[in-house]
Amino acid sequence: MDRRGFLKATGVAGFAAAVPPFLTGCATPPVRPDGSVETVPVDDLMKQGVRTMWIAPHPDDECFPGSLLARSRIHYGNPLHFLILTHGDGGQCCKPEGCHPDLATVRGQEMARVAETYKATLRHDRYWNAPLPVESFPLRHEIFKDRWSKQGDVQGLVTAEIRRFKPDIIFTFHPDWGATGHPEHMLTSRLATTGARLAADPGVEAGDLPAHRTTRLYYMVQQYWLLKAAGRADPGPVTETWDAHAPCTDELNCRDFMCQATRHHETQNDDMSMVRRMRKIFGVLRLRQVDYLTEVQDPAEPQDPSHVI
Numbered sequence: 001m002d003r004r005g006f007l008k009a010t011g012v013a014g015f016a017a018a019v020p021p022f023l024t025g026c027a028t029p030p031v032r033p034d035g036s037v038e039t040v041p042v043d044d045l046m047k048q049g050v051r052t053m054w055i056a057p058h059p060d061d062e063c064f065p066g067s068l069l070a071r072s073r074i075h076y077g078n079p080l081h082f083l084i085l086t087h088g089d090g091g092q093c094c095k096p097e098g099c100h101p102d103l104a105t106v107r108g109q110e111m112a113r114v115a116e117t118y119k120a121t122l123r124h125d126r127y128w129n130a131p132l133p134v135e136s137f138p139l140r141h142e143i144f145k146d147r148w149s150k151q152g153d154v155q156g157l158v159t160a161e162i163r164r165f166k167p168d169i170i171f172t173f174h175p176d177w178g179a180t181g182h183p184e185h186m187l188t189s190r191l192a193t194t195g196a197r198l199a200a201d202p203g204v205e206a207g208d209l210p211a212h213r214t215t216r217l218y219y220m221v222q223q224y225w226l227l228k229a230a231g232r233a234d235p236g237p238v239t240e241t242w243d244a245h246a247p248c249t250d251e252l253n254c255r256d257f258m259c260q261a262t263r264h265h266e267t268q269n270d271d272m273s274m275v276r277r278m279r280k281i282f283g284v285l286r287l288r289q290v291d292y293l294t295e296v297q298d299p300a301e302p303q304d305p306s307h308v309i
């Protein structure tokens with residue numbers, strides 16, 4: 001997540017418990033990136049059998065799409081893969097006994113348990129994670145240029161991982177706000193969008209891996225109305241909404257499955273306990289289907305002062 005209390009900052013916490021479900025969003029008839037009617041909504045597509053992939057920078061980010069991921073893997077039995085680029089070691093440790101031998105190790109263990117809960121495969125990398133305080137976070141393209149690219153070919157890694165897993169659906173953050181304003185959310189979205197395009201291009205080499213064309217790529221669009229009113233929401237458009245109260249197991253709907261899984265992120269208990277308290281916010285997920293073959297989201301974008309966090 002981003003450890004900045006993105007919900008706390010707007011005073012949402014106090015409101016959320018009292019918000020009736022009908023205020024969490026209304027259904028949007030699915031449309032394609034070009035605005036035409038989408039005849040196969042995301043749930044119907046998952047029902048048909050798809051390989052699903054989540055691409056994000058931090059362990060615990062899966063709370064945003066978690067109910068959808070659980071629907072695909074737990075309810076429909078589809079293969080699910082997590083690609084997580086950092087160990088979140090710039091964050092805090094909420095465990096009373098501390099994090100030993102270090103936060104990165106413990107968060108790696110937590111992420112492994114979460115992947116196990118979702119019955120997902122996991123690739124978990126150790127790219128640099130901006131340390132707190134939030135005010136010191138570099139801009140997203142600076143992280144790409146000055147940090148991640150110096151550690152390795154992160155774009156090549158994302159591209160190869162897409163070819164290796166061969167997803168039908170990729171979920172990632174929105175590239176302009178990233179749900180919380182965290183620059184690593186936005187940067188990872190850009191790497192995922194670009195990676196999907198490069199993975200589909202037979203002219204691009206990624207080891208011996210053959211080209212793979214992903215059927216759909218979705219941005220998770222966070223537009224909870226209070227955050228929207230506070231100017232802290234992802235921009236539109238939204239091409240589809242999905243009701244996270246859909247069943248996942250015999251006992252749990254998908255949203256509650258996601259909430260249960262957050263308990264593994266003990267080091268992030270401040271943020272994760274807030275997610276559970278404000279579960280109504282996660283009752284409707286908003287998606288933007290993206291034509292990643294034409295949508296250019298260059299992670300090395302030229303400097304732009306609007307990229308503030």
Ligand SMILES: [Zn+2]
Pocket residue numbers: 001002057058060061182185
């Ligand atoms: Zn995050």
